[in-house]
Amino acid sequence: xxSFSCPAPYFVxxxxxxxxxxxxxxxxxxxxxxxxxxxxxxxxxxxxQSARASRTLLASVAANGCVIEExxxxxxPTKKQLVDPHRQGLIIEGGVGYRQTVVIRSYEVGPDKTAxxxxxMNLLQExxxxxxxxxxxxxxxxxxxxxxxxxxxxxxxxRMNVEVDHYPIWxxxxxxxxxxxxxxxxxxxxxxxxxxxxxxxxxxxxxxxxVMMNQETRRLSKIxxxxxxxxxxxxxxxxAIKEDVPEKISKLDDKAKxxxxxxxxxxxxxxxxxxxNNVKYLRWMLETIPDHVLESHQLSxxxxxxxxxxxxxxxxxxxxxxxxxxxxxxxxxxxxNEISLLNGFSLASxxxxxxxxxxxxxxxxxxxxxLLQIEGExxxxxxxxxxxxxxxxxxxxxxxxx
Amino acid sequence: xxSFSCPAPYFVxxxxxxxxxxxxxxxxxxxxxxxxxxxxxxxxxxxxQSARASRTLLASVAANGCVIEExxxxxxPTKKQLVDPHRQGLIIEGGVGYRQTVVIRSYEVGPDKTAxxxxxMNLLQExxxxxxxxxxxxxxxxxxxxxxxxxxxxxxxxRMNVEVDHYPIWxxxxxxxxxxxxxxxxxxxxxxxxxxxxxxxxxxxxxxxxVMMNQETRRLSKIxxxxxxxxxxxxxxxxAIKEDVPEKISKLDDKAKxxxxxxxxxxxxxxxxxxxNNVKYLRWMLETIPDHVLESHQLSxxxxxxxxxxxxxxxxxxxxxxxxxxxxxxxxxxxxNEISLLNGFSLASxxxxxxxxxxxxxxxxxxxxxLLQIEGExxxxxxxxxxxxxxxxxxxxxxxxx
Numbered sequence: 001x002x003s004f005s006c007p008a009p010y011f012v013x014x015x016x017x018x019x020x021x022x023x024x025x026x027x028x029x030x031x032x033x034x035x036x037x038x039x040x041x042x043x044x045x046x047x048x049q050s051a052r053a054s055r056t057l058l059a060s061v062a063a064n065g066c067v068i069e070e071x072x073x074x075x076x077p078t079k080k081q082l083v084d085p086h087r088q089g090l091i092i093e094g095g096v097g098y099r100q101t102v103v104i105r106s107y108e109v110g111p112d113k114t115a116x117x118x119x120x121m122n123l124l125q126e127x128x129x130x131x132x133x134x135x136x137x138x139x140x141x142x143x144x145x146x147x148x149x150x151x152x153x154x155x156x157x158x159r160m161n162v163e164v165d166h167y168p169i170w171x172x173x174x175x176x177x178x179x180x181x182x183x184x185x186x187x188x189x190x191x192x193x194x195x196x197x198x199x200x201x202x203x204x205x206x207x208x209x210x211v212m213m214n215q216e217t218r219r220l221s222k223i224x225x226x227x228x229x230x231x232x233x234x235x236x237x238x239x240a241i242k243e244d245v246p247e248k249i250s251k252l253d254d255k256a257k258x259x260x261x262x263x264x265x266x267x268x269x270x271x272x273x274x275x276x277n278n279v280k281y282l283r284w285m286l287e288t289i290p291d292h293v294l295e296s297h298q299l300s301x302x303x304x305x306x307x308x309x310x311x312x313x314x315x316x317x318x319x320x321x322x323x324x325x326x327x328x329x330x331x332x333x334x335x336x337n338e339i340s341l342l343n344g345f346s347l348a349s350x351x352x353x354x355x356x357x358x359x360x361x362x363x364x365x366x367x368x369x370x371l372l373q374i375e376g377e378x379x380x381x382x383x384x385x386x387x388x389x390x391x392x393x394x395x396x397x398x399x400x401x402x
Numbered sequence: 403x404x405s406f407s408c409p410a411p412y413f414v415x416x417x418x419x420x421x422x423x424x425x426x427x428x429x430x431x432x433x434x435x436x437x438x439x440x441x442x443x444x445x446x447x448x449x450x451q452s453a454r455a456s457r458t459l460l461a462s463v464a465a466n467g468c469v470i471e472e473x474x475x476x477x478x479p480t481k482k483q484l485v486d487p488h489r490q491g492l493i494i495e496g497g498v499g500y501r502q503t504v505v506i507r508s509y510e511v512g513p514d515k516t517a518x519x520x521x522x523m524n525l526l527q528e529x530x531x532x533x534x535x536x537x538x539x540x541x542x543x544x545x546x547x548x549x550x551x552x553x554x555x556x557x558x559x560x561r562m563n564v565e566v567d568h569y570p571i572w573x574x575x576x577x578x579x580x581x582x583x584x585x586x587x588x589x590x591x592x593x594x595x596x597x598x599x600x601x602x603x604x605x606x607x608x609x610x611x612x613v614m615m616n617q618e619t620r621r622l623s624k625i626x627x628x629x630x631x632x633x634x635x636x637x638x639x640x641x642a643i644k645e646d647v648p649e650k651i652s653k654l655d656d657k658a659k660x661x662x663x664x665x666x667x668x669x670x671x672x673x674x675x676x677x678x679n680n681v682k683y684l685r686w687m688l689e690t691i692p693d694h695v696l697e698s699h700q701l702s703x704x705x706x707x708x709x710x711x712x713x714x715x716x717x718x719x720x721x722x723x724x725x726x727x728x729x730x731x732x733x734x735x736x737x738x739n740e741i742s743l744l745n746g747f748s749l750a751s752x753x754x755x756x757x758x759x760x761x762x763x764x765x766x767x768x769x770x771x772x773l774l775q776i777e778g779e780x781x782x783x784x785x786x787x788x789x790x791x792x793x794x795x796x797x798x799x800x801x802x803x804x
Contacts, residue, residue: 037582070571070599072601073570073571073574073598073600073601074571074573075575075600077572086490086503086505086575087505088488088490101488103488104491105528106528106674107524107527107528107673107679107681108530109674110669110670110672110674111669111672111674111676113674116670118670122507122509125508125509126507126508126509129508135571158508168475168676169472169475169476171474171476171478171535172476173488196475198474198475198477199474199475203766228596257516264683265691267512267513267689267693267696268512268518268520268685268688270512270513271509271513272508272511272512272513272572274513279509283668283670286670287669287670291669294669375514400633
């Protein structure tokens with residue numbers, strides 16, 4: 001029997017061998033993939049986490065004076081399961097995919113009664129982890145397989161792409177399918193499809209890219225044969241989103257049109273890995289979008305490129321640059337028969353050439369480039385780059401003011 | 403067949419008859435119960451909501467060019483259901499109570515892998531609404547019965563009391579039971595029990611008080627006979643928390659030890675009613691608690707008394723006064739054989755007299771009084787008063803800093 005593993009699709013425990021209290025304990029180390037930083041961790045952070053892991057286990061032992069072991073409470077499967085009635089999950093796709101039925105809960109929707117993007121992303125994370133749960137090879141809380149644990153390997157996410165055509169509403173039942181595939185030689189792709197149970201319509205699609213990292217060295221790793229044997233039988237070719245050449249997201253700088261600074265993570269923004277959770281990232285990104293756009297448009301796609309984790313003591317800056325400005329500027333320029341390579345031009349020009357520019361603009365499609373970075377005295381470190389696309393709402397639901 | 407109805411246990415649509423654009427459109431009106439403000443609404447707010455309700459329906463009609471009606475997507479039962487496989491719910495207690503099985507999701511837990519209080523409160527809200535869903539008489543999104551709708555009545559919550567002995571962990575399966583009972587002549591009590599499915603241990607208990615309000619006049623209403631006939635067959639006597647004389651929460655003022663000011667709701671903090679959601683209230687309250695307490699203690703009970711809703715344009719202040727300071731001061735004073743009635747003394751003195759003071763202190767039990775209020779130039783308006791009790795964690799899980 002084989003399995004695969006994938007952590008919460010956002011962040012994972014990263015490790016170091018430094019001794020607690022050493023001078024290097026607050027040093028950040030960066031992890032590179034193809035020359036691009038895809039993550040980092042402070043050494044102090046890892047050591048705190050190791051200590052915490054054992055404490056957490058202890059803390060779970062006693063309730064009302066009774067000894068209750070975590071394994072009794074969790075019953076993590078040690079064999080592949082085909083059905084999990086509690087998670088409403090079942091294995092599909094000839095034994096390798098996972099489908100979970102989910103009811104959109106009252107607190108997962110926004111003011112317009114539709115699920116928020118945050119809720120959608122949370123459900124993608126949840127179903128990915130439950131897929132691993134069903135595989136019977138879940139060895140720790142972050143989704144690594146037994147083979148990965150033996151080899152001191154963890155998954156790190158480098159990219160997410162989610163497209164939402166239609167947001168489910170409160171009380172609606174959706175089916176979320178998820179599966180994995182190869183991504184190059186040493187990566188894994190995880191895809192999702194969200195479908196209306198009532199009508200079968202596809203509401204949303206997602207794809208993500210994962211690589212393996214050695215916990216000790218924090219270096220990216222090839223997939224060891226032992227682990228490949230576990231996970232590769234789960235790989236299928238099917239793709240939720242065709243991305244032949246994933247579009248690169250340009251890096252914003254201080255000239256970005258919108259900027260929110262001095263953002264401080266709060267205790268409630270931290271996830272199990274003691275890093276700022278992905279929902280907080282999304283909020284920080286989306287809070288730079290002007291209110292009138294949020295009123296008239298809905299987010300139809302988001303691409304995230306992860307660079308570095310963000311801890312509780314980091315101060316964050318959220319930058320945002322609208323592309324529609326670029327389009328407008330370029331429209332003016334093209335009308336004036338002026339071709340320029342000013343900021344924002346080249347992409348708009350490509351869109352124009354592809355015949356999409358005026359079409360997009362007419363349809364009210366807006367695009368934004370985002371960057372979350374650590375505010376630092378010397379150099380700002382990138383946390384995540386993003387691109388969002390927005391389409392006009394069918395009806396305009398205004399943002400209420402009392 | 404009879405049913406009952408209960409909205410999301412926090413906030414509800416409040417209405418007025420004022421015309422949009424009139425001078426009074428931003429006026430707040432307060433709703434009193436036994437002389438105590440328990441809520442208010444701006445007229446503009448209601449009118450926006452009415453308009454929005456119809457737009458929301460429209461907005462849900464078309465997806466991918468296909469007409470999909472909300473009722474097709476939701477399938478709200480028109481008859482009492484005994485089982486709902488999607489919600490994992492069933493009717494218990496001889497046909498009047500509701501039990502839902504819930505798996506604690508990866509994003510519902512905090513850094514220590516245990517469910518947050520926010521998640522617990524969300525699950526109470528969800529199960530309450532699903533209880534109404536099962537009853538077959540759910541007539542709108544906010545939980546009113548058909549009889550209530552006919553009489554233009556809605557539920558408003560006036561009080562919540564939640565006790566958590568033990569927080570479930572990620573992946574753990576819990577059973578949440580909920581049921582309703584009479585509260586005085588014209589109120590309803592809703593209770594909850596959260597139990598470990600694996601061991602049967604009770605992890606948490608909750609109770610809440612609800613009254614009916616006329617949507618038009620915003621006055622509290624008696625329960626009409628027609629509605630009583632719907633809901634009273636669901637009432638049972640059983641109480642999750644015995645509260646013979648619910649303790650009153652004193653009102654804090656600017657002398658409170660901890661104060662966070664200029665808190666601004668964001669778009670993502672709004673619920674379906676376009677008011678700040680309860681989770682945000684909790685966060686604002688708990689963010690005043692010093693970090694060292696959050697590190698060493700866990701919240702074991704919270705009482706909330708709701709006074710007024712908070713809209714997107716309100717600026718909020720969160721006040722917090724620790725009781726343990728009072729205890730410490732009083733211990734000193736008692737040792738000095740000095741009795742005083744200084745701020746914080748009387749309650750501590752009572753606890754002391756009851757033999758609880760040193761006992762509580764030894765056990766590391768801490769108590770705080772909270773107040774969220776609207777920052778106003780003239781008079782600060784209360785949103786919610788709270789009391790939290792904290793007990794020492796079995797192990798000390800430190801707040802990580804990078």
